[in-house]
Amino acid sequence: MTFTVADAARTALALVGLFLGLMVVVLFLTWMERKLLARIQQRAGPSLVGPNGLLQPLADAVKLLTKEDLRPAEANRFIFWFAPIAVVLPSFLLWTTIPFAGGLAVRAMELGLIYLIGLSVLEVVGLLLAGWGSASKYSMLGGFRAAAQLVSYEIPIIVVIIAVAVLVQSVDLRHIVAGHTTTIAGRTIAFAGQGGVPLALIMPLGLAIFFIAGLAELGRTPFDIHHAESEVVGGPFVEYSGAHWAAFYLSEYMNTFFISTLAVLLFFGGWSWPSFETLLGATPVWIINALGVAWFLAKVLVVASVIFWFRGTYPRLRIDQLMAFGWQVLVPLSFANLILVAAVVYYGWPIWTLTLISIPVLVGVAWLASRRRADPGKVTTVRMYRRTRRADGEPVLVPNGTPGFANPDEPSTAPSAAPASESAR
Amino acid sequence: MPDAQQSTLDLMLNMGPQHPATHGVFRMELAIDGERIVDVIPHIGYLHRGSEKLCEHEIYSQIITLFDRLDYVANFNNELGLVLAVEKLMGIEVPERASWIRMVLCELNRIASHLLFAGTFGLDAGAITPSLYTFRDREKIQAIFEATSGARMMHNYFRVGGIKEDVAEDFGPRVEKLLGELERGIDEVDRVLSFGDVFLARTKGVGVISGPDAVDWGLSGPALRASNVPYDVRVYEPYCLYDRIEFGVPVGSQGDTWDRYYTRILEMRESVGIVRKCLAAMEPGPIMAQLRRIARPPRGEVYAHAENPRGDFGVYIVSDGGEKPYRLKVRPPSYCNLMALRDLVVGQYVADAVVILGSLDIVLGEVDR
Numbered sequence: 001m002t003f004t005v006a007d008a009a010r011t012a013l014a015l016v017g018l019f020l021g022l023m024v025v026v027l028f029l030t031w032m033e034r035k036l037l038a039r040i041q042q043r044a045g046p047s048l049v050g051p052n053g054l055l056q057p058l059a060d061a062v063k064l065l066t067k068e069d070l071r072p073a074e075a076n077r078f079i080f081w082f083a084p085i086a087v088v089l090p091s092f093l094l095w096t097t098i099p100f101a102g103g104l105a106v107r108a109m110e111l112g113l114i115y116l117i118g119l120s121v122l123e124v125v126g127l128l129l130a131g132w133g134s135a136s137k138y139s140m141l142g143g144f145r146a147a148a149q150l151v152s153y154e155i156p157i158i159v160v161i162i163a164v165a166v167l168v169q170s171v172d173l174r175h176i177v178a179g180h181t182t183t184i185a186g187r188t189i190a191f192a193g194q195g196g197v198p199l200a201l202i203m204p205l206g207l208a209i210f211f212i213a214g215l216a217e218l219g220r221t222p223f224d225i226h227h228a229e230s231e232v233v234g235g236p237f238v239e240y241s242g243a244h245w246a247a248f249y250l251s252e253y254m255n256t257f258f259i260s261t262l263a264v265l266l267f268f269g270g271w272s273w274p275s276f277e278t279l280l281g282a283t284p285v286w287i288i289n290a291l292g293v294a295w296f297l298a299k300v301l302v303v304a305s306v307i308f309w310f311r312g313t314y315p316r317l318r319i320d321q322l323m324a325f326g327w328q329v330l331v332p333l334s335f336a337n338l339i340l341v342a343a344v345v346y347y348g349w350p351i352w353t354l355t356l357i358s359i360p361v362l363v364g365v366a367w368l369a370s371r372r373r374a375d376p377g378k379v380t381t382v383r384m385y386r387r388t389r390r391a392d393g394e395p396v397l398v399p400n401g402t403p404g405f406a407n408p409d410e411p412s413t414a415p416s417a418a419p420a421s422e423s424a425r
Numbered sequence: 426m427p428d429a430q431q432s433t434l435d436l437m438l439n440m441g442p443q444h445p446a447t448h449g450v451f452r453m454e455l456a457i458d459g460e461r462i463v464d465v466i467p468h469i470g471y472l473h474r475g476s477e478k479l480c481e482h483e484i485y486s487q488i489i490t491l492f493d494r495l496d497y498v499a500n501f502n503n504e505l506g507l508v509l510a511v512e513k514l515m516g517i518e519v520p521e522r523a524s525w526i527r528m529v530l531c532e533l534n535r536i537a538s539h540l541l542f543a544g545t546f547g548l549d550a551g552a553i554t555p556s557l558y559t560f561r562d563r564e565k566i567q568a569i570f571e572a573t574s575g576a577r578m579m580h581n582y583f584r585v586g587g588i589k590e591d592v593a594e595d596f597g598p599r600v601e602k603l604l605g606e607l608e609r610g611i612d613e614v615d616r617v618l619s620f621g622d623v624f625l626a627r628t629k630g631v632g633v634i635s636g637p638d639a640v641d642w643g644l645s646g647p648a649l650r651a652s653n654v655p656y657d658v659r660v661y662e663p664y665c666l667y668d669r670i671e672f673g674v675p676v677g678s679q680g681d682t683w684d685r686y687y688t689r690i691l692e693m694r695e696s697v698g699i700v701r702k703c704l705a706a707m708e709p710g711p712i713m714a715q716l717r718r719i720a721r722p723p724r725g726e727v728y729a730h731a732e733n734p735r736g737d738f739g740v741y742i743v744s745d746g747g748e749k750p751y752r753l754k755v756r757p758p759s760y761c762n763l764m765a766l767r768d769l770v771v772g773q774y775v776a777d778a779v780v781i782l783g784s785l786d787i788v789l790g791e792v793d794r
Contacts, residue, residue, distance in 0.1 A: 037553075037554075040554055041553070041554050041557040042557065042558070042561060043557060137436060137437075137438050137439070141438070141460075141775070145460075221551065222551065222623050224551065225776070228551060228776070229445055229548075230445050230446040230548055230549045230550075230551065231446065231775055231776050231779050232775075233444065311553070312553065312554050313552075313554065313617070314552065314621070314623050315547065315550040315551040315552035315618075315621065315623045315624045315627055316550060316551025316552075316623070316627070316776075317623055317626065317627070318626070318627060318774055318776045318777065319460050319774065319776065320460075320774065321626055321627075369622075380687060381677055381678045381679045381683075381684055381687075382651070382675050382676065382677045382678070382684055382688050382691055383675070383676055383677075383678065384673040384674070384676075384695075385655045385673065385675070386671070386672075386674070387671070387672070395660050395663065395668070396661075397655035397656070397657065397660055397661075397674055397676070398655075399655075399676070400673060
């Protein structure tokens with residue numbers, strides 16, 4: 001393949017466009033997260049800069065870029081300055097292969113999924129470098145936490161992505177969204193694409209695993225242990241300020257956007273569900289594409305707002321619980337999902353058998369996970385005591401038989417040792 | 426490595442005095458092995474102002490202002506502890522109306538303090554939303570305080586023998602309205618935090634202290650009651666008019682962080698009930714006992730204590746008959762509760778240390794004095 005100057009210019013232009021576009025998206029995402037959280041928390045959120053505070057992220061960016069860059073005296077200079085780049089670069093490069101609509105990608109790759117998997121693993125290196133290079137114990141702890149967490153949760157994500165690839169028989173994102181026909185070992189396999197039925201309906205189990213592991217991969221609540229504010233203060237980023245801190249921040253939001261995007265591409269039909277070609281009939285391609293991109297972005301924002309919603313709702317898991325959940329629940333589940341998909345594809349069963357099998361599995365797991373949960377009457381170990389008087393008139397506290405949460409069925413547990421007493425006035 | 430015998434060292438992690446989880450200027454020197462805590466050395470004293478010594482140079486009505494600054498989220502309760510001690514020493518009969526008002530304000534302050542606790546405890550566990558709900562409700566209580574005493578925190582409202590001035594005419598209705606809002610707010614926090622899976626996983630069975638151990642360490646207040654020791658000063662040595670009204674005392678059974686948390690949540694509900702009963706019982710009348718302008722207790726010593734939001738708040742005064750105390754000593758519940766920290770934290774994860782410290786609910790103004 002020859003590579004001409006025109007190609008290079010086009011690619012460079014596309015990269016710049018992509019970068020600027022991502023900047024805008026990230027700024028918008030930070031604004032959206034703050035507004036959503038504010039809504040959840042009964043606050044106003046940013047409201048002064050621009051209409052509804054829309055320009056607040058811009059003001060923050062200007063502030064961050066003009067702030068002094070500080071390096072701790074003990075920090076290794078090269079590692080310290082290199083770490084933000086090592087974090088930002090992979091999270092930007094991920095985007096080069098993401099198709100936004102039919103043919104709209106900087107470089108649509110046939111091995112797109114493999115490229116994505118390979119690059120997304122790289123980010124942990126940057127976090128580890130930042131943690132180690134800052135010469136701060138909080139940073140180091142945060143870096144190690146990030147390494148442990150990201151490496152463990154890569155596995156379920158990758159296995160789910162493999163399951164999708166097995167189902168679709170392609171690792172090209174365009175094929176996953178829009179469908180294709182391929183011949184393997186003399187057998188012709190046609191994947192209709194997600195124009196009609198998005199994969200979320202076919203593989204709900206895979207979607208659940210992907211979303212939860214994705215949250216962990218992003219380090220967002222309830223898996224935000226590596227920059228847990230109340231424990232390691234800011235984790236790997238604690239010593240950074242100004243533009244370098246902004247780089248971490250940027251990469252974090254690009255990743256949030258990326259996981260949402262991948263969820264939409266893999267499970268919610270990307271730009272092709274509902275299919276505008278079939279809806280509108282003969283229409284110029286650019287209109288179809290524009291509608292596709294708009295629809296695609298809207299879906300991504302919905303997924304992202306679910307992620308933000310989690311942040312407003314959940315506390316944070318502890319590291320051992322997080323690792324246990326990853327290795328004991330998500331990894332086995334993701335492999336079960338892969339085996340299921342492989343069986344369906346190998347034996348040529350109709351695709352909806354996947355739905356039939358994976359919905360009960362999902363419900364069963366959810367039921368198992370929630371079995372010990374949230375029945376206040378069972379959970380609470382706090383009982384109400386009331387004051388009575390002993391025979392000699394001294395006040396004494398005895399259990400009044402009602403548990404803390406209103407539950408009148410609870411039998412009285414007043415100890416028999418408490419003397420027969422008249423209640424206080 | 427020149428040394429043939431290789432070994433690993435514990436990492437010394439300095440948590441505080443500037444750390445979001447230490448709730449003030451408290452410093453924990455943690456020795457950690459991976460994420461496990463091997464040892465902890467607490468350092469206190471960053472907020473030491475010599476309050477007790479200062480008290481020896483002030484007349485009693487001036488000491489009240491110093492007491493406001495001890496436990497700075499339960500100011501009324503502090504003031505009450507002091508005036509109770511002086512009144513006990515002087516044998517003053519406080520007018521009933523003054524006592525009712527004191528109880529209303531103290532119980533409201535207990536709610537405000539526990540709200541602050543519930544919010545920051547959520548933050549410690551990583552939940553950001555409850556803190557904003559609780560601060561919203563706490564703000565309403567502060568508004569009542571401001572309307573009553575003129576200040577949001579440093580009230581200087583209680584006096585030896587009564588209170589500074591009577592409450593406003595609309596005090597009753599305003600508090601009544603507030604109580605309804607508080608009940609809804611407490612329910613909201615309860616729903617968003619108390620029984621969530623992740624929250625239970627983080628707090629259940631973490632930082633367990635048994636009842637006998639809790640007594641031995643001198644824990645008091647909710648931290649003691651969570652360990653299944655039913656003790657409340659308001660019941661066993663009633664002050665003000667607590668023996669006239671009926672109220673429940675929540676007592677935990679496990680002694681873990683969740684019990685310490687939930688004991689406080691239930692206590693807030695009880696406090697709401699207490700305030701209602703106080704308002705119902707309140708009748709017009711004098712608010713100050715007939716006294717000389719400057720309180721001059723007789724020669725002698727006295728110890729009085731009261732149930733603060735954080736526990737048993739005791740004040741010990743030695744008087745030489747002058748208008749200033751000869752010696753004054755405070756038993757701060759936060760300080761005593763903090764003593765159990767090492768027992769609770771060693772062997773747990775770093776993240777648990779944060780939650781455990783939060784569940785003890787210390788206020789450094791009181792620890793360091």
